[in-house]
Amino acid sequence: MLRVACACVVLLSICLPAAALPDVGITEATIVVRKSAPAVERTAAMVLSEEVELRSGVKWSVAEEWPTRGAAVALVSGDIEKLHGMDVPRKLYTSKPDGFAITMGHYSNGANYPIVWIVGADPRGTLFGVGKLLRIMSCRLNSVVIDAEPHLVSSPAYPIRGHQLGYRATANSYDAWDAKQFDRYVRELAFFGTNAIEAIPFQDTRPTPVLKYPRRDMNRALSESCERYGLEFWVWSPADFDLNDAQKRQAMLDEHRQLFEDCPRFDAFFFPGGDPGDNPPELVLPFMEEMAVLMTKYHPKAKIWISLQGFDDRAQDYFYSWVEKTMPAWMGGEVVGPSSPPIPLSRSRLPKPYGLRHYPDITHVVRCEYPVAYLDPAIAFTLGRECVNPRPVFYKHIQNTSAPYTNGFLTYSDGVHDDVNKVLWSALGWDPDVDLREVLAEYGRVFFGPDVAEQTADGLLAMEKDWEGSLLLNSGVDGMLSIWQGIETKAPELKDNWRFQLHLLRAYYEAYIRHRAIREAGLEEEANARMAEAPEAGADKAMDAALEILKSPDGGSPKPEWRQRVVDLCDALYGSIGFQSSVEKYYAIGAERGAVLDFIDYPLNNRWWLEDELAKTRALPSEAEKCAALARLATWENPGPGSFYDDIGNVRKSDHVIREERVNTVLDWERNPLPDYMWWEQGKTRVRQSWISKMDWPQGLRYYGLDPDAEYVVRTTGNGQCLPRVNGERLTPTADGKAVGDVKEFPVPKRLYRDRTILMTFDVPFEPGINWREASRLSEVWLIKK
Numbered sequence: 001m002l003r004v005a006c007a008c009v010v011l012l013s014i015c016l017p018a019a020a021l022p023d024v025g026i027t028e029a030t031i032v033v034r035k036s037a038p039a040v041e042r043t044a045a046m047v048l049s050e051e052v053e054l055r056s057g058v059k060w061s062v063a064e065e066w067p068t069r070g071a072a073v074a075l076v077s078g079d080i081e082k083l084h085g086m087d088v089p090r091k092l093y094t095s096k097p098d099g100f101a102i103t104m105g106h107y108s109n110g111a112n113y114p115i116v117w118i119v120g121a122d123p124r125g126t127l128f129g130v131g132k133l134l135r136i137m138s139c140r141l142n143s144v145v146i147d148a149e150p151h152l153v154s155s156p157a158y159p160i161r162g163h164q165l166g167y168r169a170t171a172n173s174y175d176a177w178d179a180k181q182f183d184r185y186v187r188e189l190a191f192f193g194t195n196a197i198e199a200i201p202f203q204d205t206r207p208t209p210v211l212k213y214p215r216r217d218m219n220r221a222l223s224e225s226c227e228r229y230g231l232e233f234w235v236w237s238p239a240d241f242d243l244n245d246a247q248k249r250q251a252m253l254d255e256h257r258q259l260f261e262d263c264p265r266f267d268a269f270f271f272p273g274g275d276p277g278d279n280p281p282e283l284v285l286p287f288m289e290e291m292a293v294l295m296t297k298y299h300p301k302a303k304i305w306i307s308l309q310g311f312d313d314r315a316q317d318y319f320y321s322w323v324e325k326t327m328p329a330w331m332g333g334e335v336v337g338p339s340s341p342p343i344p345l346s347r348s349r350l351p352k353p354y355g356l357r358h359y360p361d362i363t364h365v366v367r368c369e370y371p372v373a374y375l376d377p378a379i380a381f382t383l384g385r386e387c388v389n390p391r392p393v394f395y396k397h398i399q400n401t402s403a404p405y406t407n408g409f410l411t412y413s414d415g416v417h418d419d420v421n422k423v424l425w426s427a428l429g430w431d432p433d434v435d436l437r438e439v440l441a442e443y444g445r446v447f448f449g450p451d452v453a454e455q456t457a458d459g460l461l462a463m464e465k466d467w468e469g470s471l472l473l474n475s476g477v478d479g480m481l482s483i484w485q486g487i488e489t490k491a492p493e494l495k496d497n498w499r500f501q502l503h504l505l506r507a508y509y510e511a512y513i514r515h516r517a518i519r520e521a522g523l524e525e526e527a528n529a530r531m532a533e534a535p536e537a538g539a540d541k542a543m544d545a546a547l548e549i550l551k552s553p554d555g556g557s558p559k560p561e562w563r564q565r566v567v568d569l570c571d572a573l574y575g576s577i578g579f580q581s582s583v584e585k586y587y588a589i590g591a592e593r594g595a596v597l598d599f600i601d602y603p604l605n606n607r608w609w610l611e612d613e614l615a616k617t618r619a620l621p622s623e624a625e626k627c628a629a630l631a632r633l634a635t636w637e638n639p640g641p642g643s644f645y646d647d648i649g650n651v652r653k654s655d656h657v658i659r660e661e662r663v664n665t666v667l668d669w670e671r672n673p674l675p676d677y678m679w680w681e682q683g684k685t686r687v688r689q690s691w692i693s694k695m696d697w698p699q700g701l702r703y704y705g706l707d708p709d710a711e712y713v714v715r716t717t718g719n720g721q722c723l724p725r726v727n728g729e730r731l732t733p734t735a736d737g738k739a740v741g742d743v744k745e746f747p748v749p750k751r752l753y754r755d756r757t758i759l760m761t762f763d764v765p766f767e768p769g770i771n772w773r774e775a776s777r778l779s780e781v782w783l784i785k786k
Helices: 039-056 123-136 179-190 215-229 246-262 281-298 313-326 343-349 377-382 392-405 416-430 436-447 450-465 476-490 492-496 498-532 539-550 560-577 607-618 623-634
Strands: 029-032 061-063 071-077 100-108 112-120 137-140 143-146 152-154 160-164 196-199 232-236 268-272 303-307 331-336 355-358 408-411 644-647 701-703 712-719 723-726 744-748 758-763 777-785
Touching (some): 039 061, 039 071, 039 112, 039 123, 039 143, 039 215, 100 123, 112 123, 123 152, 123 179, 137 450, 160 232, 160 416, 215 232, 246 281, 281 303, 343 392, 355 392, 377 498, 392 408, 392 416, 392 450, 416 436, 450 498, 492 498, 498 539, 498 560, 539 607, 607 623, 712 723, 758 777
Parallel strands (some): 029 061, 071 112, 196 232, 232 268, 268 303
Antiparallel strands (some): 100 152, 137 143, 712 744, 723 758
């Protein structure tokens, strides 16, 4: 047996390099618990035994005495001094809730055998200690090794670390699960420090063929899983009706009475003020008082938390004033989510006795609270809003910037595509200074095995990096795919692992889209060249040639084997976890809800729009009119020498836009203008793609090297109003179309660019009460030299 360190060594982290410490083999081991161990502590022992067997085939038994041979893993919690006659290493003890210590020692029973101590501050702490042990152990077939002797004390920075798992049609995977799948997922999240799960018990009653179990049964099952692992059980339940409706109000109380009675564990009720719902606080707060009376009858310690999502200034003032005056005992605190008041403001206005919980959206990448900054349109149009989306660097910034104001978080998620993000948030809620690469390597070690843990970390970091800048110019995408292909080659046993399937799908899909985008950009340029030949070749022949070029993707997409791999992986994921990557084929509730397979052939150039425009052009009465129309189409993005064009939302075509997409500039309360993408006709609109992307409004556009003797005109497209300024002076339009795609034109006085430079900025139109979908916005900007 390898010599082990003395159990009384005290370190606050694994502070010795792994290379300096010997590996410890503990393949033959017994898990030792006390006879009077609490239920959660015994569950932790059972979890460790099952997970080691799952990963290595080695069965560790659970006993209430020291074994006669082999290693021991001792689980104990609280202020216990001795375990079956042996001193518990108290010097490593932590009393902070959820905390634990892991250290090595030895016991003698005819030979010196290693012992791994997991000492929890409380029973749940032993479960988190087990999770950490699984993250640092190396389990292979018939082998269990600790790569270096651990001596650590660890406790969480924030008391609330949870995730919303909604069993409803909206989800792209959860709704296809049974209770066993949910239970395993809850367990696996706890490996990384998750201590709360939030259910959606009633909202969204749309029928879906993948939902096979009554929601009442699943609500109870989720509560039972939380009870088993000692985790908090929350529910998210809005009132998406008028609370003046006494009948509906009573119906909601009645269904929640049944829920409270059904659930063995119930800790908190989260009532969103909006999204959905549109009730003023004058109705919400009395209703919550009624709900609290009902809830505490069955769960006396449970609390109600309320968000101010969608509340205007008057409603916010009313809420804070009411809370300060009444200080209700039933209220746990405020939740800050999308469209809530900023986190710092909420914390400053909320009375100190109440908690503040963050409700971050970690599941979406466009049209959301935290969009990917300048995401390439080819990704936005295909992988879309709910794709596999690990964002470690970005979310570490968001969590560590927002968390100090809060008591923690429960995230918003609508499926497993954000699985890595859940792990990251849990780990960051535990330790804000955690090394991101270490967490990602632990993710790989736990779920894919120790031999590919480092490659997994590299592959996940590459996925976030590959969303920076232009997809066409990013050769790293192919490199990211090669990392995942390497993992597949090295660990073929992962072929049925749903987490591996998810990330392999993202890798193949993104690389395939990149090669398509490169090819189709070239095809559009060719088509434009053919249209420009109309005066010599004839308009109809030029249109025929352009259409022939544009249609070629239908029969000749690059990398067809990658496309087929995507199709196969989507099928495998539906089989393994019910992942709904298609509306028609796999019953996704909507095209926006992770249906990536439905967009794999989406045009990555303006083929659809050009087909429609050419049909209109062909119908024009004269050859001259046809040629003029073709010239306009052919030079849309190339207005001639000395002129400039910017597609505001396209990172590859917005050279003059003042951009700040650095990760540490994107916060909900520090508004940084970013492009986003409209959602029309279920994502299959045939308009020009630059009109789908938009911004409201950019910081500005800069131009240099202008001709001071030339005349310039600003041209824009977008929606509604556009109020540009050049070097501080407001321009007056000579054309002022208001609809999507309509052109506006603004002559620029020569005196404004005598120094050959222009800074173009935009006044924000005053549009109180208008829905964001209808608000004024900017899509394209030209500075045209006449």
